[in-house]
Amino acid sequence: MKCNQNGMETSSALELVLRGDPALLAIVRLSLAVSLSAVLFAALVGLPLGAALALTRFPGRGAAIVVLNALMGLPPVVVGLAVYLLLSRSGPLGELGLLFTPQAMVIAQAILIAPIVAALARQTLEDLWLEYRDELSAMGVGPARRIATLIWDGRFSLLTALLAGFGRAAAEVGAVIIVGGNIDGFTRVMTTAIALETSKGDLPLALGLGFVLIAIVVVVNALAWGARRAGERMAG
Amino acid sequence: MMQTRRTFFALATFALLAAPALAQDKSIVVASTTSTQDSGLFGHILPLFKQRTGIDVKVVSQGTGQALDTGRRGDADVVFVHARPQEERFVADGFGVKRNAVMYNDFVLIGPGSDPAGIRGSKDILAALKTIKDKGAVFISRGDKSGTHAAELNLWKLAGIDIAKDKGPWYREIGQGMGAALNTAAASDAYVLADRGTWLSFKNRGDLVIAVEGDNRLFNQYGIILVNPARHAHVKKDLGQAFIDWIISPEGQEAIADYRIGGEQLFFPNATVPGA
Amino acid sequence: MMRAPATDLPVRLDDASFAVGTVTIIDRMTLTFAPGAPTLVIGPNGAGKTTLLRLAMGLAAPTSGTVTFGGRERGPPLRRAFVFQRPVMLRRSVAANLRYALSAAGMPRRQHDGRIAELLALVGLTGIGDRPARRLSGGEQQRLALARALAREPEILFLDEPTASLDPAATKAVEDIVAQVAARGIKVVMSTHDLAKAKRLAGDIVLIHRGRVVETGPAEEFFAAPKTDAARRFIAGELLI
Numbered sequence: 001m002k003c004n005q006n007g008m009e010t011s012s013a014l015e016l017v018l019r020g021d022p023a024l025l026a027i028v029r030l031s032l033a034v035s036l037s038a039v040l041f042a043a044l045v046g047l048p049l050g051a052a053l054a055l056t057r058f059p060g061r062g063a064a065i066v067v068l069n070a071l072m073g074l075p076p077v078v079v080g081l082a083v084y085l086l087l088s089r090s091g092p093l094g095e096l097g098l099l100f101t102p103q104a105m106v107i108a109q110a111i112l113i114a115p116i117v118a119a120l121a122r123q124t125l126e127d128l129w130l131e132y133r134d135e136l137s138a139m140g141v142g143p144a145r146r147i148a149t150l151i152w153d154g155r156f157s158l159l160t161a162l163l164a165g166f167g168r169a170a171a172e173v174g175a176v177i178i179v180g181g182n183i184d185g186f187t188r189v190m191t192t193a194i195a196l197e198t199s200k201g202d203l204p205l206a207l208g209l210g211f212v213l214i215a216i217v218v219v220v221n222a223l224a225w226g227a228r229r230a231g232e233r234m235a236g
Numbered sequence: 237m238m239q240t241r242r243t244f245f246a247l248a249t250f251a252l253l254a255a256p257a258l259a260q261d262k263s264i265v266v267a268s269t270t271s272t273q274d275s276g277l278f279g280h281i282l283p284l285f286k287q288r289t290g291i292d293v294k295v296v297s298q299g300t301g302q303a304l305d306t307g308r309r310g311d312a313d314v315v316f317v318h319a320r321p322q323e324e325r326f327v328a329d330g331f332g333v334k335r336n337a338v339m340y341n342d343f344v345l346i347g348p349g350s351d352p353a354g355i356r357g358s359k360d361i362l363a364a365l366k367t368i369k370d371k372g373a374v375f376i377s378r379g380d381k382s383g384t385h386a387a388e389l390n391l392w393k394l395a396g397i398d399i400a401k402d403k404g405p406w407y408r409e410i411g412q413g414m415g416a417a418l419n420t421a422a423a424s425d426a427y428v429l430a431d432r433g434t435w436l437s438f439k440n441r442g443d444l445v446i447a448v449e450g451d452n453r454l455f456n457q458y459g460i461i462l463v464n465p466a467r468h469a470h471v472k473k474d475l476g477q478a479f480i481d482w483i484i485s486p487e488g489q490e491a492i493a494d495y496r497i498g499g500e501q502l503f504f505p506n507a508t509v510p511g512a
Numbered sequence: 513m514m515r516a517p518a519t520d521l522p523v524r525l526d527d528a529s530f531a532v533g534t535v536t537i538i539d540r541m542t543l544t545f546a547p548g549a550p551t552l553v554i555g556p557n558g559a560g561k562t563t564l565l566r567l568a569m570g571l572a573a574p575t576s577g578t579v580t581f582g583g584r585e586r587g588p589p590l591r592r593a594f595v596f597q598r599p600v601m602l603r604r605s606v607a608a609n610l611r612y613a614l615s616a617a618g619m620p621r622r623q624h625d626g627r628i629a630e631l632l633a634l635v636g637l638t639g640i641g642d643r644p645a646r647r648l649s650g651g652e653q654q655r656l657a658l659a660r661a662l663a664r665e666p667e668i669l670f671l672d673e674p675t676a677s678l679d680p681a682a683t684k685a686v687e688d689i690v691a692q693v694a695a696r697g698i699k700v701v702m703s704t705h706d707l708a709k710a711k712r713l714a715g716d717i718v719l720i721h722r723g724r725v726v727e728t729g730p731a732e733e734f735f736a737a738p739k740t741d742a743a744r745r746f747i748a749g750e751l752l753i
Binding site for chain 3: 131132135137145234
């Protein structure tokens with residue numbers, strides 16, 4: 001936080017929020033942008049993958065599900081390190097110049113949460129598929145359309161999978177601090193700001209920022225819940 | 237629905253591809269140490285530099301070892317660290333163009349107010365370390381290959397102690413940054429070597445006080461190096477050099493000298509001192 | 513080489529069996545569903561009516577023997593459709609359910625709106641196209657299921673006890689639509705355990721029991737002069753065990 005770097009009196013996080021501290025708001029915005037983008041990309045990969053697993057039967061499917069479920073516990077720091085090595089100028093994708101950018105953070109978080117989205121989607125959509133299987137087969141619906149139908153008709157239940165992914169992305173620090181670098185005003189997000197304030201020994205501010213982060217996650221969940229209620233009322 | 241999704245996807249793809257290109261507009265990445273960042277020095281000097289040149293400096297703060305490694309991989313344009321032998325090797329190995337001295341501060345030995353080793357007030361860091369070892373007083377080591385860690389290891393050596401062999405349960409390597417080491421020391425009534433800048437800006441001191449300071453051997457020199465464009469062609473050598481030129485210029489040096497916490501100066505510019 | 517026929521008719525079971533583990537549900541059946549008057553598949557509960565219809569629709573594959581559609585053994589349903597005893601509506605509006613079926617059947621998008629209006633009118637659901645399909649009553653859902661099946665412009669329509677869980681008024685509404693559909697020349701194959709229903713709608717009768725065909729024939733002959741003892745007892749309302 002700027003005010004601390006300038007050695008001024010420590011402000012409480014609550015004051016920073018109430019005052020609309022621009023540095024804090026920028027951090028909150030970036031946290032949301034990075035984690036929501038990560039959810040978007042994770043959904044683009046994870047939902048079709050989960051749906052495909054839900055409606056196909058093949059040898060080794062059980063093993064695939066076990067692996068996918070296990071990947072839900074991917075250690076963020078390992079994902080961060082892998083993405084770091086990938087995006088480093090000396091790494092295979094170094095040309096892109098993405099290391100220490102918000103884009104790198106999105107990539108790392110998307111990799112981290114895609115298995116969560118896929119695994120939870122698989123579970124949710126398997127029940128839906130049992131219900132829909134006969135009707136869709138009778139209508140001669142092909143595999144790609146089946147996947148799209150399950151995702152669309154299961155969208156309100158799938159919201160839970162996306163929220164689980166968002167929660168994990170917004171809360172993790174291990175991956176983003178490695179690939180983002182915690183650069184002030186550029187790649188600093190809530191969790192890395194909390195880590196920084198902790199290392200500066202400003203524990204009250206760090207804790208206050210923690211409560212702000214929790215509040216943000218609660219608000220996002222509340223919005224999603226409201227959207228789900230409204231949507232379900234309309235779609236039946 | 238498909239419409240919305242496509243729009244989302246297009247926007248996200250655009251954001252992913254376009255932003256780095258935009259970000260290349262007058263900005264450099266500086267790999268530096270936790271001490272310069274956590275002490276608040278960058279928060280003070282970078283706005284002045286930006287105002288003067290329009291160049292954004294993105295600071296990734298790591299330990300000195302990791303910062304040099306970031307430079308070696310070509311992931312930073314400039315490294316700004318404090319461990320002279322390592323800096324010189326970095327240049328000699330062809331990863332850096334030239335090492336420039338920037339400033340110094342000093343290390344201080346921090347310890348609990350209760351002073352279990354009875355060394356408080358001493359001006360002899362080597363004697364103090366020997367006493368800590370002999371009494372088995374708890375000592376927190378960074379253990380992260382940072383500049384401070386390197387300085388600490390060097391001091392043990394000067395004190396005639398082979399810490400790798402002589403360390404006991406009293407010697408705890410935490411493998412983390414300066415702030416984390418101070419937090420740990422505060423929580424476990426331990427001694428710890430810190431740079432003065434981080435110490436002055438550190439807020440969670442608890443019972444900790446300065447035990448030893450003022451020994452010449454606690455001198456802490458900072459250097460700045462442009463990553464070698466011959467090695468990594470994408471290095472922004474003009475912008476990076478502009479930053480280095482500014483920081484060792486009278487204006488930059490004055491900005492460093494001006495940075496104070498509670499009236500106390502944290503860093504002492506010495507770019508013009510030969511051999512620094 | 514002959515051109516692939518663009519028809520699913522006739523649907524033919526040839527010595528077809530369907531077993532789950534050691535339990536045989538359909539036992540070496542040979543049957544043909546060809547264009548004509550409605551065929552009513554009757555038999556006591558557990559006789560295998562649903563499984564027979566699923567085999568004939570291609571929703572299940574025989575464990576031995578063959579089932580062919582217009583001479584082909586496999587392939588997606590071209591012009592056959594199915595109405596389940598308890599239809600599952602997609603979590604969308606009434607109109608969107610029909611739109612989905614039209615689009616799955618390959619009808620160009622711009623023709624959808626007109627066709628949806630026709631179908632809704634046909635099943636008496638005009639005016640509630642915007643309602644969520646799953647909020648409809650059982651009878652309305654069954655009529656929507658019929659409309660959805662008809663969206664495929666089937667040559668043959670399978671109905672698996674479509675009125676078993678409906679009240680008399682809803683049952684009549686569905687039966688009227690089925691009669692109308694049959695009158696348009698769509699082959700109707702419907703299962704029921706209700707003899708009165710069979711008399712009203714058939715056509716032909718196929719009586720099955722324990723996975724085997726017991727007797728087939730035109731409805732008047734079947735009810736007037738059953739050829740087998742089992743058929744006589746079934747018509748008399750005795751239990752077939």
